[in-house]
Amino acid sequence: MTFIDFVINVIKPVNARTLLSKCSNVKTNQHDVILTNNAIFVNESVLESLVYDGFLISTDLSLSIEKSLLSEYECLVLPDCVMIKRNTGVLYCLNKVESDLVPVSQRIVPPPVETLDHPTAICLLAKELKGEREKFRYFELGIKDEKEKFRYLELGVRNSPVIDKMKLIATETHGVDINDCGKGKFDTFHQMTTDKYFEDSLFDDKFDMIFVDACHNIENVIKDFNNAFCSIRSGGIILLHDTYPHSEAYINPRLCSTAYQVGPHIRDKYAKKNLVTYVTLPFQPGLTVVRKT
Secondary structure, three states: OOHHHHHHHHHOOOOEEEEOOOOOOOOOOOEEEEEEOOOOEEOHHHHHOEEEEEEEEEOOOOOEEOHHHHHOOEEEEEOOEEEEEOOOOOOHHHOOOOOOOOOHHHHOOOOOOOOOOHHHHHHHHHHHHHHHHHHHHHHHOOOOOOOOOOEEEEEOOOOOOOHHHHOOOOOEEEEEEOOOOOOOOOOEEEEOOHHHHHHHHOOOOOEEEEEEOOOOOHHHHHHHHHHHHHHEEEEEEEEEEOOOOOOHHHOOOOOOOOHHHHHHHHHHHOHHHOOEEEEEEOOOOOEEEEEEO
């Protein structure tokens, strides 16, 4: 299964469409997902045919998008596809809009508490990213006698459901938490605050993937993201957990808190400057995927 297969399986589209030509006139009714393998030009009319939080997914990386839309919608470029999400950067539960279909975030709701299997999503992305690096190393650099290193860092590791799967993919795993809860699970564990960790590392360590799941207060999430950006390799992926609660009930300090507010920060400070591409998966409790350009 690929990461895109995983996303579509979670959505279970009520209405999907596959574009078989470069024609972009698709506004008939609203879709959860639009798939294309052609280099279409994405304009407002294409995205208006998506339900709120719906996805356009293209396996043709030469797809082009109207520039004005890049400041409005989330766009993520992965090794084998481009994902564009129709979203204004605001949680649907805080910005209810008229729609032909009930948005995915409201249709796929608890129980269970988490409708998104984020460990699987993260590890699928890790496999694909590692595979891309290995192909580049083999075919472009001609290095055939060494395995590609893949370094993983997790910020906030309490009861981490990710690390057991990640150990099968990463060549190095590093964890950071204020509590003594990661020893023996990671190759290297640092019992300290995330601020202290980055202060001590001086950003000398570069990682292929960083998972941010520490303090969910927006001020801390922004600091962790900014520091993670300085510690990620070009083309690497940063993931942030609990960034799309499906209802206001989950926006409290004991659950998702204000982590969802990191989206506009990433858009305004990084994506608009072409430093990253990103998208937030709108499945309770949310996962933001950011790729450094």
